[in-house]
Amino acid sequence: MSCPGFLNSSIENSVKTDSTPEKIVLLRTDRLGDTILSLPVATALKAAFPHSRITFLARDYTAPLIAASPAVDEVVSLDAFGGDNPALVRWLKEQHFDAAVHLFPRPELAWATWRAGIPLRIGTGYRYYSLLFNRRQYDHRKQGRYHEAELNLRLLQQLGITDAQVRFDLAVNHGMQEKIDNLLKDHGLDLRVPMIIIHPGSGGSSRDWPAEHFAALAREITANLSVQLIVTGTEKEKSVARDICAAAGMKPISLAGRLTVDELMAVINRAALFIANSTGPLHLAVALNKQVLAFYPPIQACRPERWGPYGRRQDVLMSQEEECTLCRGQSGGTCACMQRITPEQAFARVRRALSQPEN
Numbered sequence: 001m002s003c004p005g006f007l008n009s010s011i012e013n014s015v016k017t018d019s020t021p022e023k024i025v026l027l028r029t030d031r032l033g034d035t036i037l038s039l040p041v042a043t044a045l046k047a048a049f050p051h052s053r054i055t056f057l058a059r060d061y062t063a064p065l066i067a068a069s070p071a072v073d074e075v076v077s078l079d080a081f082g083g084d085n086p087a088l089v090r091w092l093k094e095q096h097f098d099a100a101v102h103l104f105p106r107p108e109l110a111w112a113t114w115r116a117g118i119p120l121r122i123g124t125g126y127r128y129y130s131l132l133f134n135r136r137q138y139d140h141r142k143q144g145r146y147h148e149a150e151l152n153l154r155l156l157q158q159l160g161i162t163d164a165q166v167r168f169d170l171a172v173n174h175g176m177q178e179k180i181d182n183l184l185k186d187h188g189l190d191l192r193v194p195m196i197i198i199h200p201g202s203g204g205s206s207r208d209w210p211a212e213h214f215a216a217l218a219r220e221i222t223a224n225l226s227v228q229l230i231v232t233g234t235e236k237e238k239s240v241a242r243d244i245c246a247a248a249g250m251k252p253i254s255l256a257g258r259l260t261v262d263e264l265m266a267v268i269n270r271a272a273l274f275i276a277n278s279t280g281p282l283h284l285a286v287a288l289n290k291q292v293l294a295f296y297p298p299i300q301a302c303r304p305e306r307w308g309p310y311g312r313r314q315d316v317l318m319s320q321e322e323e324c325t326l327c328r329g330q331s332g333g334t335c336a337c338m339q340r341i342t343p344e345q346a347f348a349r350v351r352r353a354l355s356q357p358e359n
Contacts, residue, residue, distance in 0.1 A: 016310045021098035021120065021159070025055045026102040027113070029078045031205065032261065032280030035062045036287055037149040037310070038103045038167070039069050044156055044164035045101075046071035055095070057109075064262035066286070085112055092116035102133065103152050122158045131239070135159075144306045151306075166310055168287035172269045173262065180266035187253055194227045194354065197268060197285075199276035200244060201237040206278035206302045207335045209295040211240050215247035216343035217275070221350060222248045227272070232256055232264065232281065273353050275346075278307055286310055291353045293317065293346065297337050298324045317341050317349060 001275065002199055024045060028038045035058055042054050053073045055169060056066045060077040067075050081088045085108055092100075093116045100113040102123035110132040113121050125136030133159035141151055153164045183189060200214045223230055229248065231241040233256035241256035259267060274285035275293045285292050286309045294316045296304045300323060304316045319340035 013250075019098070020049055021052055023053050023055070023095065023097045024049070024099045024101065025092070025095070025097045025113075025118070026101050026103055027057045027106075027109050029057065029059055030104045030107070031108065032062055032065070033205065033278075033283045033307075034104060034280075035059075035066065036146075036280060036283040038152050039066065039071075039168055039170070039287070040099065040149055040164070040166045041152050041156060042069055043167045043169055044153060044161055045159075048156075048159070048161050055097070061261060064260065065170075065265060068172065068262070068265065069138070070169055070171060074137075077307070088112045089115045092118065101155055103155065105129075115185050116327040122155055124155075141306070142301070144300065144303055146306070147308070147310055148306055149310050170265070170287050172266050172288075176262055176266045177269060180263055181270070184267070184270065186322055188251070189228050189230075191270065194272040195230060195270055196221060196225075196227050196273045196275065196350070197230050197232055197271045198244060199232045199274065199279065199281050200240050201233045202277040202279040203234060205280075206307070207297040207299070208277050209293075209338050209341060210245065212247075213339075213341070213343050213346070214240075214275075215244045217346045217350070218244050218248035220343060220347040224347075225350070225354070227354070229253065230255060230267070230271075232267065234260065273336060273350065275350070278302060278304075282309055285313060291315070293349050295338060295341055295346075295354060297335060298322060299337075315349070315353070317345060 026041060028035050043052055055074045055076060056072045057076050057078055058066055060079040063075045063077055089112050092112060097118045099120040100118045105123045105127055107129040110129045114132040121133045122135040123133035124130060125138040130136055137155045137158055138155055139151055148164045156164055167322055198214055202208050231244050231254045233241045235257035238257045241254040245254050268285050270290055271290055273291045275296050276282040282294055283338055291314050292309050292312055294309050296316050296318050298318050298320050304313060307315050319337045324337040
């Protein structure tokens with residue numbers, strides 16, 4: 001497949017129209033879930049240009065996850081440059097990249113790739129700094145016509161890739177899986193018994209299902225199903241995780257605040273079902289091809305059509321389809337529309353996901 005040329009302007013470089021990009025840098029420097037939904041871009045690029053070297057510039061804490069993608073040849077942390085944009089520009093120049101794909105457009109990164117003289121710079125066409133890109137994709141992301149993973153892939157149209165499908169292809173490191181399996185056994189878990197993970201937080205990225213609803217669901221699961229239950233979360237969510245474990249009347253098995261990203265990936269890899277709000281680990285579970293149950297608010301900015309578990313719309317619980325007017329102006333936390341999703345509804349979905357009939 002050839003790499004198309006691009007428009008002439010005073011800030012644009014020239015490139016041969018019959019060349020193939022040998023070195024490509026992907027830039028995604030925001031949160032975990034956004035990064036996961038960008039990984040199919042690397043997979044599609046490697047399929048189209050199998051001999052090209054793909055470098056992923058990201059945040060330090062997401063690097064182990066990105067490294068689990070066989071399509072990524074190198075992961076470089078933006079944090080290593082310590083906010084020093086000239087240092088980043090120097091590094092980009094030294095690498096002699098043929099193309100840069102801005103999956104998370106930021107003005108300082110657009111400026112850096114332009115200053116570094118990268119011949120092909122792909123990004124959105126709707127930002128004030130879009131003139132720094134010489135291939136622009138004109139998609140209004142907020143309209144919700146496409147899922148975020150699909151929107152990321154649509155940027156590759158500027159490289160002539162028009163038929164890419166969303167594929168994650170993550171592979172858990174064998175040594176890490178063995179380490180986590182031993183950790184789970186040390187907590188008394190039997191790896192032969194189905195495991196359910198509850199992840200009650202979202203890090204403020206969306207609206208949360210109430211903690212007391214998660215606790216009620218945990219009680220129903222432990223009282224009625226022959227499964228093992230684990231609660232995960234961040235350091236800030238440790239107290240919520242402990243409360244849910246205690247409310248379930250079980251031996252508390254909380255790993256909240258105790259796992260790195262690659263360790264969390266290995267824990268999820270052992271799960272039969274992952275239950276969560278709209279959050280990065282939910283997308284990680286989908287990327288690992290796990291069964292999921294997700295809680296979403298009917299608010300345009302958060303809707304599952306764009307931010308839901310990809311290809312799993314049927315696994316999303318919402319209180320209503322129409323826009324929620326009671327909590328539209330609120331920021332984060334729990335809102336009225338999330339309160340109305342009942343633990344009973346969620347438990348019925350859990351049974352269905354595990355193919356266990358009602359009593």
